[in-house]
Amino acid sequence: MLVVMKAQATPEEIQAVCDHIVQLGFRPHPLPGAQRTAIGITGNQGEVDRGNLESLSGVAEVIRVSKAYKLASRDVKEEDTVVRFAGAAIGGRDLTIVAGPCSIESREQAFAIAEQIAASGARFFRGGAYKPRTSPYAFQGLGLEALKIMAEIRDRFGLRIVTEALDSETLDLVAEWADVIQIGARNMQNFSLLKKAGRLRKPVLIKRGMSATMEEFLMAAEYVMSEGNYEVILCERGVRTFADHARNTLDLSIVPALQHVSHLPILVDPSHGTGRRDSVVPMARAAIAAGADGVMVEVHDHPEKALSDGPQSLYPAQFSTMVQELEQIAPVVGRSFPRAVPASASTEAE
Ligand code: PEP
Numbered sequence: 510m511l512v513v514m515k516a517q518a519t520p521e522e523i524q525a526v527c528d529h530i531v532q533l534g535f536r537p538h539p540l541p542g543a544q545r546t547a548i549g550i551t552g553n554q555g556e557v558d559r560g561n562l563e564s565l566s567g568v569a570e571v572i573r574v575s576k577a578y579k580l581a582s583r584d585v586k587e588e589d590t591v592v593r594f595a596g597a598a599i600g601g602r603d604l605t606i607v608a609g610p611c612s613i614e615s616r617e618q619a620f621a622i623a624e625q626i627a628a629s630g631a632r633f634f635r636g637g638a639y640k641p642r643t644s645p646y647a648f649q650g651l652g653l654e655a656l657k658i659m660a661e662i663r664d665r666f667g668l669r670i671v672t673e674a675l676d677s678e679t680l681d682l683v684a685e686w687a688d689v690i691q692i693g694a695r696n697m698q699n700f701s702l703l704k705k706a707g708r709l710r711k712p713v714l715i716k717r718g719m720s721a722t723m724e725e726f727l728m729a730a731e732y733v734m735s736e737g738n739y740e741v742i743l744c745e746r747g748v749r750t751f752a753d754h755a756r757n758t759l760d761l762s763i764v765p766a767l768q769h770v771s772h773l774p775i776l777v778d779p780s781h782g783t784g785r786r787d788s789v790v791p792m793a794r795a796a797i798a799a800g801a802d803g804v805m806v807e808v809h810d811h812p813e814k815a816l817s818d819g820p821q822s823l824y825p826a827q828f829s830t831m832v833q834e835l836e837q838i839a840p841v842v843g844r845s846f847p848r849a850v851p852a853s854a855s856t857e858a859e
């Protein structure tokens with residue numbers, strides 16, 4: 510259910526409706542919009558008695574939300590969600606570039622890559638501290654040491670840090686050190702992890718599961734939002750198909766489909782989406798042309814020596830060219846491209 514407040518409703522009226530919802534034993538989710546505030550109701554098994562709600566002061570109407578996902582839906586919030594950081598944003602008019610190595614391998618490696626991607630215009634640095642590897646014998650990540658290296662990178666280059674929480678233990682550490690908590694494809698339906706991330710107040714980037722439908726993807730976001738964390742970013746990273754020319758099939762058609770039904774920002778990861786360095790830049794261009802809010806790509810200064818995902822990692826020079834190309838595409842699709850802002854000169858972007 511959704512309570513739509515009148516445009517002129519006061520904060521006290523909004524609070525009174527929230528209190529009433531709590532008294533009914535449900536959870537209110539006030540979602541301010543440009544025109545009016547809507548209050549999503551979750552926790553109800555069946556219909557909520559709308560009679561009482563409709564008669565409360567400041568209420569315009571009470572609507573039933575028929576979709577399985579509620580808080581992630583445009584029915585509940587019409588305007589696009591913009592996740593804001595000091596000096597950067599994900600969603601809105603400006604495109605976002607998240608770049609960095611698959612794994613943090615050493616301080617030298619991470620700093621060398623961060624310096625180059627910052628110089629090319631990225632505002633977000635990615636790097637795995639805890640890696641979900643298919644083989645238990647493969648490099649599992651440097652853990653806390655990697656988180657500390659990335660915190661230094663944030664201070665030095667003014668880059669915001671995106672890194673994956675693998676489980677409930679690592680979630681608290683990642684939340685402490687990172688700016689964005691990544692939930693990986695393999696964990697997209699780890700419901701207890703999603704709920705725990707929902708209880709934090711840090712943006713959460715959810716990667717699409719390898720065989721997840723759009724509804725399942727949005728339900729993962731709903732798990733986080735239902736706990737009161739509305740700063741969710743979706744990331745398409747390819748799904749498993751019969752195709753044998755690429756690691757995964759990057760499903761760019763989900764971008765407009767998601768934008769139709771959801772207000773959440775969506776990034777595209779063409780690195781995991783293709784698994785091939787030569788396909789990453791063309792698919793990054795296509796992602797922006799399709800309307801994505803940005804891309805997340807893997808970059809390595811020595812991909813041939815990388816401890817994970819070397820074959821899909823761009824060389825820094827390729828990354829730099831890619832950024833210039835995306836910058837040219839941006840205005841064609843009504844987007845702008847923020848240049849790197851020095852750490853000291855942080856301004857609130859849209
Ligand atoms: C990653 O981003 O390094 C990663 C492991 O991604 P995914 O969960 O999409 O496989």
Ligand code: MN
Nearest residue numbers: 611807817818
């Ligand atoms: Mn990777």
